[in-house]
Amino acid sequence: MDHFEYRNGQLHAENVAVADIARAHGTPCYVYSRATLERHWHAFNDAFGAQPHLVCYAVKANSNLAILNLFARLGSGFDIVSGGELERVLRAGGDPSKVVFSGLGKKAAEIRRALEVGIRCFNIESEAELDRINAVAGEMGKVASISLRVNPDVDAQTHPYISTGLKENKFGIEIGRAEAVYLKAAAMPHLNVVGIDCHIGSQLLTLTPFMDALQRLLALAERLQAQGVKIHHLDIGGGLGVRYQEGQAAPSPADYMAQLFTDERLCQYEIFVEPGRAIAANAGILVTEVEFLKLSEYKNFAIVDAAMNDLIRPALYSAWQEIIPVVPRTEGEMATYDIVGPVCETSDFLGKERDLNLQPGDFLAVRSAGAYGFTMASNYNTRPRAAEIMVDGDTVHVVRRRESLDDLLRGETILP
Numbered sequence: 198m199d200h201f202e203y204r205n206g207q208l209h210a211e212n213v214a215v216a217d218i219a220r221a222h223g224t225p226c227y228v229y230s231r232a233t234l235e236r237h238w239h240a241f242n243d244a245f246g247a248q249p250h251l252v253c254y255a256v257k258a259n260s261n262l263a264i265l266n267l268f269a270r271l272g273s274g275f276d277i278v279s280g281g282e283l284e285r286v287l288r289a290g291g292d293p294s295k296v297v298f299s300g301l302g303k304k305a306a307e308i309r310r311a312l313e314v315g316i317r318c319f320n321i322e323s324e325a326e327l328d329r330i331n332a333v334a335g336e337m338g339k340v341a342s343i344s345l346r347v348n349p350d351v352d353a354q355t356h357p358y359i360s361t362g363l364k365e366n367k368f369g370i371e372i373g374r375a376e377a378v379y380l381k382a383a384a385m386p387h388l389n390v391v392g393i394d395c396h397i398g399s400q401l402l403t404l405t406p407f408m409d410a411l412q413r414l415l416a417l418a419e420r421l422q423a424q425g426v427k428i429h430h431l432d433i434g435g436g437l438g439v440r441y442q443e444g445q446a447a448p449s450p451a452d453y454m455a456q457l458f459t460d461e462r463l464c465q466y467e468i469f470v471e472p473g474r475a476i477a478a479n480a481g482i483l484v485t486e487v488e489f490l491k492l493s494e495y496k497n498f499a500i501v502d503a504a505m506n507d508l509i510r511p512a513l514y515s516a517w518q519e520i521i522p523v524v525p526r527t528e529g530e531m532a533t534y535d536i537v538g539p540v541c542e543t544s545d546f547l548g549k550e551r552d553l554n555l556q557p558g559d560f561l562a563v564r565s566a567g568a569y570g571f572t573m574a575s576n577y578n579t580r581p582r583a584a585e586i587m588v589d590g591d592t593v594h595v596v597r598r599r600e601s602l603d604d605l606l607r608g609e610t611i612l613p
């Protein structure tokens with residue numbers, strides 16, 4: 198259970214009772230395990246053995262500075278999608294020369310800043326972006342290292358909202374056009390072609406789509422090399438899924454790499470990988486308190502103090518995440534509840550039809566909440582965002598305090 202385990206009748210995060218954290222720091226709060234985060238990062242890094250590679254942690258999954266700093270200390274690279282994420286990486290002590298910049302709407306100012314600090318590579322998503330990066334680099338008297346994010350038209354077999362590698366998706370450059378665009382890029386004075394990039398989607402539980410995409414990338418790389426465009430690295434993106442639910446099977450990073458490297462052509466390139474969820478999801482929980490129980494003959498609701506503004510995945514993708522009691526009751530009855538928040542939307546639920554033995558005041562933990570939890574949180578209904586807490590062995594660190602109402606209202610003005 199990844200450093201979140203029941204001991205002495207209650208849930209622990211590493212060596213600390215989660216109920217003690219909830220009482221000391223209030224709910225809702227996110228609780229992360231340092232040991233789990235580091236173990237997951239190493240699982241990716243070690244899966245490569247002696248193969249030249251760079252693990253570029255996808256910052257969007259969980260961008261808390263303390264987490265980025267842990268990975269920076271391990272020598273990690275980072276996959277960013279905005280100037281904001283770049284500043285986070287820098288502030289956390291990340292090495293800009295290990296940063297790849299993805300995303301399809303890079304603004305000139307963001308490109309300028311990335312060139313100024315010397316990132317490793319821009320993953321370019323359109324021909325227009327090629328022109329913009331060439332122009333900005335030219336103004337600065339620099340040469341930008343680039344790869345094209347290729348859209349291989351492969352079905353990632355995941356939720357349609359997080360599939361990115363089909364030709365109808367907005368991402369990347371259609372693979373049929375890629376060769377022509379590469380030749381154009383290679384001729385631009387302020388661009389240096391260094392790699393090929395691809396990211397077909399998130400929460401993939403089978404390896405076949407990754408293999409299909411890889412075959413297309415390798416074939417493209419061969420065609421480009423034959424035309425004198427030197428390809429140094431292949432960036433295979435992120436996307437490896439995790440087990441959210443009992444009975445789900447997710448390939449490990451080691452399984453994933455073993456499968457990819459069955460094609461030996463891969464060994465001639467440096468391999469970049471951009472995992473987010475597979476590193477962070479099961480390293481975090483969202484802890485919430487039951488405020489009220491609302492019972493009827495049709496339906497039981499447990500109204501809790503976390504809501505869709507804290508964790509939007511259930512509302513947005515009908516995502517299923519396990520919900521467990523922090524201190525399981527030894528007396529009383531199980532009942533079937535929808536676990537809902539206080540937000541004024543019917544889609545505001547964390548889980549539906551869960552069998553739990555509950556009383557008001559109980560703490561619940563939503564598991565697998567370390568990725569795309571806090572980073573997707575909002576202030577909807579003028580709700581302050583939750584605290585983020587990192588457990589490191591016996592020690593509890595508040596790595597982001599709960600927002601205050603002052604934080605929330607800052608910057609707004611009324612008319613004179």
Ligand SMILES: Cc1ncc(COP(=O)(O)O)c(C=O)c1O
Nearest residue numbers: 255299399435436471472473474
């Ligand atoms: C370009 C890119 N790289 C990496 C990731 C990280 O994906 P995941 O969290 O599924 O590993 C994403 C998000 O899907 C992405 O868009």
Ligand SMILES: N[C@@H](CCCC[NH3+])C(=O)O
Nearest residue numbers: 257359399400510568569
């Ligand atoms: N936000 C999504 C994943 C999207 C990945 C970003 N490209 C999730 O919570 O599952």
